Amino acid sequence: YLITTTVHRRQAFLQGDAAAQVVLSSLQWLEAEKRMDLSAAVIMPDHVHFVLSLRTSSLAQLVHSFKSFTANKIYGLLSRRGQFWQEQYHDHAISKDEVLKDVVLYLLNNPVRAGLVKDFHDWPFWYCRWKV
Numbered sequence: 141y142l143i144t145t146t147v148h149r150r151q152a153f154l155q156g157d158a159a160a161q162v163v164l165s166s167l168q169w170l171e172a173e174k175r176m177d178l179s180a181a182v183i184m185p186d187h188v189h190f191v192l193s194l195r196t197s198s199l200a201q202l203v204h205s206f207k208s209f210t211a212n213k214i215y216g217l218l219s220r221r222g223q224f225w226q227e228q229y230h231d232h233a234i235s236k237d238e239v240l241k242d243v244v245l246y247l248l249n250n251p252v253r254a255g256l257v258k259d260f261h262d263w264p265f266w267y268c269r270w271k272v
Contacts, residue, residue, distance in 0.1 A: 141199060142243055144189050145207060145229040152185035153214060153224070160265040162213045163188055166206055167267070175202055180244040182251065183265035189247045191240070203229055244268060 147153050154160055160183040167190055171178045175197045181190035194202065211224030234243055251263035260266060 141194070142189065142191050142232040142234060142247065143199075143203060143229060144187060144231075145203065146187040146226045148223045148226050150186040153218065154183050154188065154265075155185040157264070158217050159214045162217070163210055164265065164267055166210050166213075170202065170206060175205075178267070178269065179240065180247055180268040181266065182247055182260075182263070184250060184254065184256075189250060191234070191244055191247060199231060203231075241270075244270075245272065248272065 154163060163183050164181060167178050167181055170176050174195050176195055177193040179191040179193070181188065192202075197205070207225045207229075215221060215224055234240060248260045248266055248268060250260075251257050251266075252260055257263045
């Protein structure tokens, strides 16, 4: 699956190192707990994209756990309260016709398309299981 979830009102709460690290370490924890296999992730200032394969949880349960934990942790860092993530998220089941590598490269190039960097390698908040 390709998952996209956005910060409430598209506020740029994920632009700092600490918040981005919470998101990335939370995804890696879910993988370590064998709830999913994480292929790639990119943390943008106001949203997150990640590619995963489910292992045990339902997709809804996994995303709910991720959003709940990261919201509490990041708002704790920011000394804020209230809704952090938009309630909905977008999921795209990667079909047999799609090549996982192409989906991952599209995801990783999000900061380039947003005009934040010229090469995604220069963006500090990304992860990929494979060398790219």
